[in-house]
Amino acid sequence: MIDSKFISLFVISLLFVACDKKEAQEERTVLAEAGGSYLYKDEMDYLVISKNRLKDSASFTDEYIKLWAMDELFYKKAAENVPSSDEIERMVANYRKSLILNIYQDALVDQQLKPSMSDSVIISFYEKNPTLFKADETLVKGVVLKLAPNSPAVAKVRRWCSSITPENVENLEVYCEENHAEFDYFADDWREAAHVARGLPITGKQLSARLSQDKTIEFKENGWTYFVTADSLIRKGDVLPISLVEDEIIGLLVNSRRAEFIKQKKQELYDEAVAEGRIKIHN
Numbered sequence: 001m002i003d004s005k006f007i008s009l010f011v012i013s014l015l016f017v018a019c020d021k022k023e024a025q026e027e028r029t030v031l032a033e034a035g036g037s038y039l040y041k042d043e044m045d046y047l048v049i050s051k052n053r054l055k056d057s058a059s060f061t062d063e064y065i066k067l068w069a070m071d072e073l074f075y076k077k078a079a080e081n082v083p084s085s086d087e088i089e090r091m092v093a094n095y096r097k098s099l100i101l102n103i104y105q106d107a108l109v110d111q112q113l114k115p116s117m118s119d120s121v122i123i124s125f126y127e128k129n130p131t132l133f134k135a136d137e138t139l140v141k142g143v144v145l146k147l148a149p150n151s152p153a154v155a156k157v158r159r160w161c162s163s164i165t166p167e168n169v170e171n172l173e174v175y176c177e178e179n180h181a182e183f184d185y186f187a188d189d190w191r192e193a194a195h196v197a198r199g200l201p202i203t204g205k206q207l208s209a210r211l212s213q214d215k216t217i218e219f220k221e222n223g224w225t226y227f228v229t230a231d232s233l234i235r236k237g238d239v240l241p242i243s244l245v246e247d248e249i250i251g252l253l254v255n256s257r258r259a260e261f262i263k264q265k266k267q268e269l270y271d272e273a274v275a276e277g278r279i280k281i282h283n
Helices: 004-027 041-050 057-081 085-116 119-128 154-161 166-179 193-199 204-213 242-275
Strands: 030-034 037-040 139-147 182-192 216-221 224-234
Touching: 030 041, 030 057, 037 041, 037 057, 041 057, 085 242, 119 242, 139 154, 139 166, 139 193, 154 166, 154 216, 154 224, 166 182, 182 193, 182 224, 193 204, 204 216, 204 224
Parallel strands: none
Antiparallel strands: 030 037, 139 182, 139 224, 216 224
């Protein structure tokens, strides 16, 4: 049994909270009023800062107050002219139900269905559907160097670029640091050829074509020397490695099994409720 003294203290605490809220509300500066609704200065200050409108805060405030007042008056007018509040409540209740169901279903899928996608299932799907995973454009792993005019020991750089070994990469890093050359290492990450070509005087299409012929290419432009080495290359139209499409495969598998998975969960809940006598049908 709950102690009456505890109830009294609880009620008193609620009264204090209510008073504090009322006082806090009264302390706020009203900026505008429309149709019984209030826009407070602190709300407007927050909007000005969050929208980065400090430079034109006066004009922004005037325009916002006008739009706010129009919306509030229009809403009040609508509320007065909508005949059935019961219908609105029904619609709100249905929307709330749908929202809760969707959130719960998404959580079930993330927590139970996704983790159930084993490596063997993913690999099997990948091998049976290679046409789904063709590269839209050339992808590259490698290095790019840009040497200033009259840079020394270009022959050594050319030799180091011919093979992306740890030793050669270290030599290139030291060389570029000592000679203020630009060095971009991406042998661990796939990049689109168009992205690699952004700092080069050739297009992504040209780069793709040349790398398809030679693993390492060299060219000059206005005295600058460029080296591009493709340690790995995926040509446009090639089937992408499974490591690049694993998340996509999981998404496809989840979407194809989602409906049956949710149906199964509903059936399990129903069977459990029937067994426990929690479902009663009245004729």
